């Protein structure tokens with residue numbers, strides 16, 4: 581029955597079946613997170629980094645109503661160029677399939693499709709979270725609920741301060757999602773290494789992360805794990821510059837009445853514009869860094885699974 585919906589490319593399928601390390605990648609970051617052509621260029625380099633670190637990359641999207649695991653270079657190029665690809669989270673999946681549309685998968689839907697395919701490790705830039713002002717707007721990303729329920733580890737650079745990082749951590753705590761810092765005690769804030777918030781556990785090696793994941797899932801403790809990997813020192817942004825840019829972007833979003841699924845893409849594009857493109861360079865570098873760690877974790881997990 582699953583074959584009716586799911587199409588896994590042969591290389592990825594072979595890797596999954598033989599317990600080789602695989603790292604899933606999302607596609608909203610390609611279609612809505614970065615401008616063309618940097619989006620495509622980045623997606624292809626990310627795949628190469630994963631290969632260079634001994635794992636198989638599997639970029640995920642919905643194309644013509646099929647859940648695709650392991651896009652070709654041409655499919656990545658198509659997603660990066662095409663204007664009307666739909667940002668697809670959990671609630672959108674049924675309709676993108678039934679109407680045979682193209683959908684770029686968010687963290688939530690990439691986790692869902694990874695789990696269906698049997699992939700345990702997923703690397704990206706940033707997760708969605710509790711938005712600032714959520715006490716009024718109720719804007720809480722479906723990514724958090726997915727982390728509560730779906731057994732996939734998500735390597736990210738923490739949460740951006742377009743979000744309320746404190747409330748995001750509270751939400752994850754309530755849902756029993758471990759938030760771990762890779763070689764840090766502090767929750768990173770995407771463009772910067774510091775946020776003023778602590779992670780639950782500092783973990784220093786990919787082996788330790790893999791064994792915690794194994795223990796979690798062996799015991800049937802459902803849900804994912806947030807592995808927060810701080811942006812490398814030399815690529816982080818100046819704290820005041822990025823804070824000001826985010827404040828400005830939030831103000832403009834508010835004035836324009838941007839809400840719902842448009843919110844995150846709008847804010848990312850605005851922050852990029854305000855920082856004269858600097859935030860995009862940081863964004864790209866932190867994704868590379870996460871791809872590398874994701875591959876290392878997948879390798880360790882494959883040794884003990």
Ligand code: PSU
Nearest residue numbers: 608609613686687706708721722841844
């Ligand atoms: N953060 C980024 N870049 C992105 C996203 C988040 O720095 O591209 C995307 C991811 O796909 C994430 C989604 O899952 O935005 C969250 O959107 P929302 O807040 O509408 O759930």
Ligand code: MN
Nearest residue numbers: 719720721840
């Ligand atoms: Mn939202």
